Every structure is written in structure tokens, then in C-alpha cells.
Amino acid sequence: MNAGLFEELLGIESVVDRSHQEQVDIIGSLFDLSYDNGSVNGIEHAFKLSDQVETSKLPEELFTVFQYDLSNGWSYLRKLKYGYTEEDWNFQTEELTKEIFCLRTALLSPGFQNVPVERQCQIYTNLGNSFSYIGRFVEAQDYWNNAIDILPSFSMAIGNKANGLYFYGRLLYDNIHVNLFLLFAYHHFKDALRFPEYLHDEALHGMQQHHDWLHNYVKDFPEEYTRALPNLDNFDMGDDQELRSYRQWCLDNKMYINPLNDLGAYTDACHDCLNLPTLILRANRPPVVLDLFNQIKQEFATARYSYYYSSLGLAPHISDVDVILVETMQAVRYSFYVEQLKIAFRMAYSILDKIAFLLNDYLELQIDSFSVSFKSLWYSGRNAATLRPFFTNSKNWALRGLYWLSKDLYEKRDDFDTVLDPAAKEIALIRNFIEHKGIKVLSDIQFSGVGFKEADISFTISRGDLQGKTLNLLKLARAAVMYTALAIAHEEDKKDRTSLKAIPIGGSAIPLYMKT
Incomplete structure (x- = not known):
């Protein structure tokens, strides 16, 4: 526990006259040692x-x-205050909000690419863990990956990914999907245990x-499944090259409303089955x-294709x-093509309000x-x-x-302190300008143009930047659609x-002629 160092750090009243390196080292160490000693007072002093x-x-x-250390401080404080209590399930937790905000700030900071790779992995892994904990288990996969x-x-990261897949899989209501998720979790746990040097x-x-x-769960599965990951590339992608390219793009970017797509870019995930x-x-x-x-x-499917199509514009x-x-x-x-990109942005954003209308x-x-x-x-x-x-x-995890x-x-x-994403304000601003005002989408390769002295009233953004933000928004919408289905499944259970005077409705697929 290093009690001597802990007491020494607790005695520090000011870091103002310390070097930047000393400031960060003192605060980070005090967070860690306070948690090891179960000291809320130590964390608050840090x-x-x-x-x-x-x-x-x-x-x-x-x-x-420093942002990584702050996120650890909020995580430690949350665990010491609420760990293993009913309050741990609270929807609203200030400590969680600040924990994730600090991690995302660290990830988006210019210095992220220059910190040691182990630190980069810790930031990604902690974000995955936090997202899974708050019920955003679909998005957590990307951080671990x-x-x-x-x-x-x-x-x-491997072991926490396995843990996330285990709990994600237990929510699903397709038994084949459940077993595949638990099988993948098993193999990832096996992989994690091969590298104990990174595990406390x-x-x-x-x-x-x-x-x-x-x-013990998978011991009666066919031997080829327990020996290695199962083959999930059995779906015929078709002979049409345009369709094949679109399907592959959806798989690679995890754009199908299908839990199997979160296991990887496997062709068996090549449909929106959820x-x-x-x-x-x-x-x-x-x-x-x-x-x-x-x-x-x-x-969502239309927004997804609009985004994909917007990137195909090699000719007018x-x-x-x-x-x-x-x-x-x-x-x-x-x-x-630029208008298709804007359409994808607008539609992805509007899906979230429609989910609220449904719920x-x-x-x-x-x-x-x-x-x-x-x-x-x-x-x-x-x-x-x-x-x-x-x-x-x-207690609805997906909700x-x-x-x-x-x-x-x-x-x-909003009080900005309650927002989880440092980029949230800009996304809202872009939506407002696309919907109601003017937005100028610039070439990614800038040319020297007229140097105007007065401010523009339109929002200006590069095409590449708008593409990146729209793709992230589509991923957010996809995750929200999947959480909605799984949240409703929990409520139905x-x-x-x-005792209800009602009829169960499952439903078969609508015929193809209704899709015109």
C-alpha cells in the first residue's frame, strides 16, 4: 500500500510551484494510493x-x-462511494459523467498520439469498460478493439472485451446469437489469460x-467450435459488384443492425435482422x-446508404x-453527393428523437x-x-x-458539465446550420482564395470533417436502435x-413488393 508515500502526498497543500511533470505525478499517484487505501478523503484532496x-x-x-489521471480519480471515487450498493445502478451519477468526459478529452487531445502505447491502450480499455458499465455495450466493442x-x-482489453461480449450476449433473444456471443467470449478469455503480465x-x-x-458451458459444443472461433463467413454476398461493395462497406464499418456485426466483419452478419x-x-x-x-x-438504412453513396462521387x-x-x-x-452527406447527417440525428417518440x-x-x-x-x-x-x-441495462x-x-x-461528449456542442451546431441556416462544405485540399475581413454567417467545415462526424453519428444511431430493441425485450420479459387480455405479435417479414 506504500503507506509512507501516501501520508507524504496527503500532506501536500499546494502544487502551484511544482514543475508540470511533478504536478501530474503527484496528483496521479495520490489518486492511485487513495483508492488502494480506500480513502475518499485522499481522492478529494487530489x-x-x-x-x-x-x-x-x-x-x-x-x-x-492528466486527463487520464482525473478520469481514474472519478472512477475510484464512484467505486468507493457506490460499489456493490443499490446506488451503483443509478441512471444519474456525476462521477461517471466526469470519468467518461475526461477519458474522451484525453483521447481527443493532441498529445494522445505521443503518449506510450500502453497508456493509449489503457485509455481505450477504460473507455470500453465505462461504456459497457453504463449500458452502451455496443459502442464499447470499438474501444476495446x-x-x-x-x-x-x-x-x-482482450479480457474486458470477453466480459463485455458475455453480458451483451446474455441480453439477446436469438438463441443462436446468444451461443455465438458466449463462444466468442470464451475464446477471448482464453487469449487474455495467455498474457498475464498485463493483468493485476x-x-x-x-x-x-x-x-x-x-x-463448462461450451464443453458439449462441437469440437471445432471450442478449438477455434467458428466460421461466420457462410453468406453468399451475391454476383452484383455494386451490391457486394456496399455490403462489405457495411460489414467493415459495423453498420448492420445485427449483433453478429459486433463480433466482426463476417458475411453471416450481412443483413439487418434485429x-x-x-x-x-x-x-x-x-x-x-x-x-x-x-x-x-x-x-437508418436510407441514411446509411446516403452516406455510402456520397463518397462515390468520382464524376458529377x-x-x-x-x-x-x-x-x-x-x-x-x-x-x-454533398447533399446526400447532409441528408445522412440529418436523418441519423432525427432517428434519436423518433426513438424517444417510440419509447x-x-x-x-x-x-x-x-x-x-x-x-x-x-x-x-x-x-x-x-x-x-x-x-x-x-434495472434495464439497455435502457x-x-x-x-x-x-x-x-x-x-443544457449545463455543459452534464454532456458526455466534448464534441457534442459542435454536432448540435452543425445540425442547426444544416436544418435552418447555411453550411459551407469545403474541399479537403484548400486553395488560396479571397481573404475576407468580415465574419461569415454560414458554418464552414471541410468535407472530410463532415464525413467523419456523420459516420460517428450513424454509429450512434445504429447503437441506439439496437439498445431500443433490447430494452423493450427486457420490459416484455x-x-x-x-393475466393480460392481449395478443402476442411477433411478425413475419414484409414482402419484397412492399419495398417500392
Whole structure:
């Protein structure tokens, strides 16, 4: 526990006159030792010292490490205050918000690329762990995968990915998918245990226990499945090259509304198969939840293809040939393809509000349909400090994920401290300018143009930057659609199917001729 050093650090009242390196080292060590000693007071003292650091003057790499240390401090404080208690399940937790915000700030900081690769892996792994913990288990996969891509032997990422797949798989309601997820989790635990040098004792013990349980679970599976990962590349992608290219792009970018796509870019995941589970609905009312979910899936598929198509513009589209526009010497791109990119952005963002509209009806929250939004769904009135009673005691993990996903969005009335994504404000600004004002999409290769002295009233962004932000928004929408289906499955499991005067509705697929 290094009690002597802990007491020494506790005695430090000021770091103002210390070097930047000493400031970061003292605060980071005090966070770690305070957690080891179970000292909330020590963590709070470290936060007081951190307030003395002028972060704007820190060198880039130290700023990244400092944000990582702050995230650890918030994580330690949360665990000491709420660990293994009912409060650990609370939807609203200030410590979690700040923990994730600091990790994302570290990830987005210029110094991230220059810190040691082990530190990069720790940041990615901790983000994956935090996202899985809050119910954003779909998005957590990418963070763990990023760590593994950097350092394939980083067993903390491998083992936590296995743990995430285990709990993700247990939520699914397709038994084949459940078994595949648990099988993948088993193999990842095996891989993690091959590299114990990156595991502390508690993590090693936990992963060994999970491995042993899963080993017993899969022991009766065919031997080829327990020996290696199963082959999931059995789907024929077709002879049409255009269709094959689109399908492969969707797989590579994890764009299918299909849990199997989160296991990898396997061809068996090449369809949007995740629908709502069998529902118990009132017999005298149209199946509005199914209708809305169908609409949301179709809009996502359209936004996805609009984004994909927007990147194919090697030659002017036929709709642009007769459109005469004035050259303003600013390298602004005007085209059908740029408009497709904007359409994808708008549609992806709007899907989230439609999910709120669906959940308001399904959960019978009775919010006025003209007032409900993905941000307002969770709170009583316009006060973002008070959760609706339905969510206060909910143990619905996927619904919790949707709540935390809503924190990636920014609205004018928000206190920015409650927002989870450092880039949230800019995303909201871009949406507002696309919908209601003017946005100029510039060439990625800048040309010297007219140097205007007065400010522009339009929002200016490069095409590459808008593409990146739109892709991230599409990934957010995809995850939200999947959380919605799994959250509803959880609520359906709670229903007493023997006492309701209702009919179960599962549903077959609509015929192809209805897709015109």
C-alpha cells in the first residue's frame, strides 16, 4: 500500500510551484494510493490539488496523462462511494459523467498520439469498460478493439472485451446469437489469460473464473467450435459488384443492425435482422410500436446508404449537369453527393428523437407528443436534475445505455458539465446550420482564395470533417436502435402473460413488393 508515500502526498497543500511533470505525478499517484487505501478523503484532496493546475499551460502529452489521471480519480471515487450498493445502478451519477468526459478529452487531445502505447491502450480499455458499465455495450466493442489493434497482447482489453461480449450476449433473444456471443467470449478469455503480465491479481482471478464457467458451458459444443472461433463467413454476398461493395462497406464499418456485426466483419452478419421481440400489445390498438420501429430501421438504412453513396462521387451526378452555380473562390463543394452527406447527417440525428417518440408510447410515460425529444424523455418537466420515476429504479441495462447515449447530445438549455461528449456542442451546431441556416462544405485540399475581413454567417467545415462526424453519428444511431430493441425485450420479459387480455405479435417479414 506504500503507506509512507501516501501520508507524504496527503500532506501536500499546494502544487502551484511544482514543475508540470511533478504536478501530474503527484496528483496521479495520490489518486492511485487513495483508492488502494480506500480513502475518499485522499481522492478529494487530489481533486483540490488538480484545481491548482493550469491545464492550458501543460505540454500536450502531460495534458493527456492528466486527463487520464482525473478520469481514474472519478472512477475510484464512484467505486468507493457506490460499489456493490443499490446506488451503483443509478441512471444519474456525476462521477461517471466526469470519468467518461475526461477519458474522451484525453483521447481527443493532441498529445494522445505521443503518449506510450500502453497508456493509449489503457485509455481505450477504460473507455470500453465505462461504456459497457453504463449500458452502451455496443459502442464499447470499438474501444476495446482499438486497444487490441495497437497492442495485440494487451490482455486487459482482450479480457474486458470477453466480459463485455458475455453480458451483451446474455441480453439477446436469438438463441443462436446468444451461443455465438458466449463462444466468442470464451475464446477471448482464453487469449487474455495467455498474457498475464498485463493483468493485476484481481483481474486475473475474475477472468479465470469467467473462463472456467464458459468452458463448462461450451464443453458439449462441437469440437471445432471450442478449438477455434467458428466460421461466420457462410453468406453468399451475391454476383452484383455494386451490391457486394456496399455490403462489405457495411460489414467493415459495423453498420448492420445485427449483433453478429459486433463480433466482426463476417458475411453471416450481412443483413439487418434485429427486430423487436414478440410483444404483448392491446388487441384494440394498432401495433404502433412495430410500425415506428420499422420506420426507424428503414430511415437508418436510407441514411446509411446516403452516406455510402456520397463518397462515390468520382464524376458529377446527372442531376448536377444542368445546375449553374457562381464561383466564389472559396473551394466550396456543391453537389448531389454533398447533399446526400447532409441528408445522412440529418436523418441519423432525427432517428434519436423518433426513438424517444417510440419509447414515450411503449413505456406509457405520457409526455406530450409535441414536447418529447431524446433529451427530454428522461426528465420530469424541463429540469434535467430530476429523473422520471420510471427510470429511477429501473434495472434495464439497455435502457440505461440509451439514457447515457442521450448525454452525447447537446441542447441550449443544457449545463455543459452534464454532456458526455466534448464534441457534442459542435454536432448540435452543425445540425442547426444544416436544418435552418447555411453550411459551407469545403474541399479537403484548400486553395488560396479571397481573404475576407468580415465574419461569415454560414458554418464552414471541410468535407472530410463532415464525413467523419456523420459516420460517428450513424454509429450512434445504429447503437441506439439496437439498445431500443433490447430494452423493450427486457420490459416484455417482466410482463405477466397469463393475466393480460392481449395478443402476442411477433411478425413475419414484409414482402419484397412492399419495398417500392
